[in-house]
Amino acid sequence: MTTTAIIVAAGRGTRAGGDIPKQWQDLGGRSIAALAMQPFADHPRVAHLVLVLHPDDLATDLWRDTPTASVVAGGATRKASVMAGLAAVPDTTTRVLIHDAARPLVSAQIIDRVLTALDSHQGAAPAVAVTDTLWHGADGVVTGVQPRDGLYRAQTPQGFHLAPLLAAHLAQEDDATDDVGVARAAGLDVAIVAGDETNIKITTPGDFARAARLMGQDMDIRCGNGYDVHRFGPGDHVWLCGVKVPHGRSLQGHSDADVGMHAVTDAIYGALGMGDIGQHFPPSDPQWKGADSQIFLRHAVGLARDHGYRVSNVDCTLVCEYPKIGPHQGAMKAALAAIMGLAADRISVKATTSERLGFTGREEGIASLATVTLVKP
Ligand SMILES: Nc1ccn([C@@H]2O[C@H](COP(=O)(O)OP(=O)(O)OP(=O)(O)O)[C@@H](O)[C@H]2O)c(=O)n1
Numbered sequence: 001m002t003t004t005a006i007i008v009a010a011g012r013g014t015r016a017g018g019d020i021p022k023q024w025q026d027l028g029g030r031s032i033a034a035l036a037m038q039p040f041a042d043h044p045r046v047a048h049l050v051l052v053l054h055p056d057d058l059a060t061d062l063w064r065d066t067p068t069a070s071v072v073a074g075g076a077t078r079k080a081s082v083m084a085g086l087a088a089v090p091d092t093t094t095r096v097l098i099h100d101a102a103r104p105l106v107s108a109q110i111i112d113r114v115l116t117a118l119d120s121h122q123g124a125a126p127a128v129a130v131t132d133t134l135w136h137g138a139d140g141v142v143t144g145v146q147p148r149d150g151l152y153r154a155q156t157p158q159g160f161h162l163a164p165l166l167a168a169h170l171a172q173e174d175d176a177t178d179d180v181g182v183a184r185a186a187g188l189d190v191a192i193v194a195g196d197e198t199n200i201k202i203t204t205p206g207d208f209a210r211a212a213r214l215m216g217q218d219m220d221i222r223c224g225n226g227y228d229v230h231r232f233g234p235g236d237h238v239w240l241c242g243v244k245v246p247h248g249r250s251l252q253g254h255s256d257a258d259v260g261m262h263a264v265t266d267a268i269y270g271a272l273g274m275g276d277i278g279q280h281f282p283p284s285d286p287q288w289k290g291a292d293s294q295i296f297l298r299h300a301v302g303l304a305r306d307h308g309y310r311v312s313n314v315d316c317t318l319v320c321e322y323p324k325i326g327p328h329q330g331a332m333k334a335a336l337a338a339i340m341g342l343a344a345d346r347i348s349v350k351a352t353t354s355e356r357l358g359f360t361g362r363e364e365g366i367a368s369l370a371t372v373t374l375v376k377p
């Protein structure tokens with residue numbers, strides 16, 4: 001049984017508005033589509049992801065923060081986009097989960113329930129029972145009441161055995177708002193599993209704030225600080241935040257002495273409550289002699305990820321008279337961004353002198369401080 005998740009992200013989000021389509025807008029530091037995909041990427045019973053994009057988005061970096069997936073162009077309707085996704089699943093796929101990129105709060109539990117129901121049904125989808133009274137209305141007045149017994153609000157992911165769903169899509173030309181509609185038209189049985197009130201679809205402008213509120217309820221936010229100092233010695237350059245800066249002296253240390261990167265790394269370990277660089281990479285160990293400090297930073301970011309956190313933002317301050325940091329700030333942000341897999345606009349690198357006071361003022365060395373925020377959605 002091999003399951004592929006198809007994430008449909010080819011809509012334009014006209015009802016939601018905004019400068020970019022809703023699925024690429026930010027929700028707590030990540031795009032809505034990336035959040036919608038992550039639970040599938042992390043799920044042990046999902047082998048592969050297919051991301052269906054609008055043709056205009058293919059050559060952009062809008063989807064830069066999405067988990068690894070096969071990427072395919074979608075169509076003018078949701079149904080056409082689903083069919084493009086179905087055509088792109090790996091040959092080994094026997095089951096598919098089709099999910100809206102506009103539903104960023106889907107949980108592993110909902111995915112579990114859909115997959116379990118597929119053991120005994122051709123299709124399965126989450127839904128929540130309607131609890132409000134339903135009216136018919138016209139011209140601003142109530143014209144009737146619709147019995148709500150047996151009515152559900154449909155959600156995604158909607159799961160199916162691949163072959164019957166493919167046949168159902170090929171057989172049906174009418175557009176349908178979801179895959180359950182297509183499957184039902186072809187006579188497939190579709191189980192209803194418990195959805196979740198939090199598994200909302202971003203549809204209108206107010207849904208962004210609603211999703212942020214729902215996400216914030218369970219979000220674990222951690223802050224960490226880091227501080228490091230390295231002394232000057234002979235040499236002709238210093239490494240600072242991953243950038244080689246020409247200078248009349250070099251920083252001394254067991255590794256490459258990148259004092260900025262060390263402070264950022266320690267801030268991540270600090271936020272996790274998991275020690276510091278010296279504990280993970282002891283200076284007594286000869287293998288770290290002269291090491292490129294990005295090894296340390298990559299380790300800290302990986303450790304955060306392994307514990308379910310992602311880095312939300314970084315603020316690093318370098319304290320020195322010279323070299324002047326301003327001309328290198330952009331390159332430093334870009335270097336940290338590449339190592340951490342974080343957008344450069346979530347990274348700050350700034351500098352200050354200590355007004356000629358103390359060891360940094362006497363140009364005996366450079367100090368660095370960093371603050372990092374980690375978020376577990
Ligand atoms: N041609 C389309 C239309 C929709 N979708 C996707 O289907 C999901 C649900 O659709 P909807 O909420 O209607 O999204 P939009 O079509 O983008 O919204 P709107 O109708 O407001 O433009 C979204 O993840 C959307 O990106 C798609 O992949 N291809």
Ligand SMILES: C[C@](O)(CO)[C@H](O)COP(=O)(O)O
Nearest residue numbers: 078100154155156177178201
């Ligand atoms: C598939 C769906 O999310 C189920 O609720 C929904 O039908 C798709 O969105 P649309 O607004 O109906 O296009």
